Amino acid sequence: MATPNTTVPSASQIEVPETLLKKRKATDKAREERLAAALAARKTRAAKRHVIFKRADTYVKEYLAKEKEEIRLHRAARASGNYYVPAQAKVYFVVRIKGINNLAPKPKKILQLLRLLQINNGVFIKVTKATEQMLRLIEPYVTYGEPNLKSVRELIYKRGYGKVDHQRLPLTSNAVIEEQLGKYDILSIEDLIHEIVTVGPHFKQVSNFLWPFKLSNPTGGWRQRKFKHYVQGGDQGNREGNINKLIRQMN
Structure with missing residues (x-):
């Protein structure tokens, strides 16, 4: 008895279920969308x-120009037999040096407002009449002065943390800064440093974003008479430009 001829059907003769076709189309479409989104994100x-990078280059030129102008003014004043008096400080770096013992209610409240809750905590503060009055009231508990560019940069790069949803996050990526401060056109850590150094229009937002700096005890320790004023051989109060030396010792 002859067996019937059997042939394997071709791919065109096999009907693919409609659900499988739809799934393939959806998968292909999703893949294309992912590739397009990845390409757009890469371009962005x-x-x-x-x-x-362009902003950072502009900032460097701005800092150098300012430094050269300061040197020129110093030399011009010396040549004419006068003294050059630098402009008044625009920003202070304030460090708490005393604990909670025998702390009066008013200074305690001011320290809370400035977020100086622990010994060796430090914050940047814009210099205004109001902040100077507050500093006078808490002078026995803090030391402060005008930080230079190097000090600000070292503090932020080494000990900088941001406040994100009430959490303390390290500034390891510009994405963290852009997410929180992008609406103020602050996209990177160099933008953040520039805003602090120049006391820009969004200084308050940047200062509040930065978590209070947690510093170490200064190398070699505090002075013997720590709670006397700085000019009397102690550590408290305004030490002007000498705050930069203290920052190096505590950072």
């Missing part, structure tokens, strides 16, 4: 990097 990151 590249554009932002270009903006950040």
